[in-house]
Amino acid sequence: MPLSYNVGFFGILAALIASMGQAFTIQPAFKDTLILLLGVMASELKNVNAFWVGLSYGSKQKADTLAQAMAEIGRR
Structure with missing residues (x-):
């Protein structure tokens, strides 16, 4: 789970950065949605990784x- 979450997070981030450099274009409405999704994922990224790492350690x-x-x- 954390791998796919991290790949998705950084994939969206890379797409937004690439669209700023004019490598390709993203429609403005879709870009706003991606930025919102990126914000939600960024706020939960730490929790997702901590859960899986903590679970393994526990x-x-x-x-x-x-x-x-x-x-x-x-021994008894």
């Missing part, structure tokens, strides 16, 4: 704790 901690507990039980 899972690793849980797995390490369980492995340590199982090792202690095995």
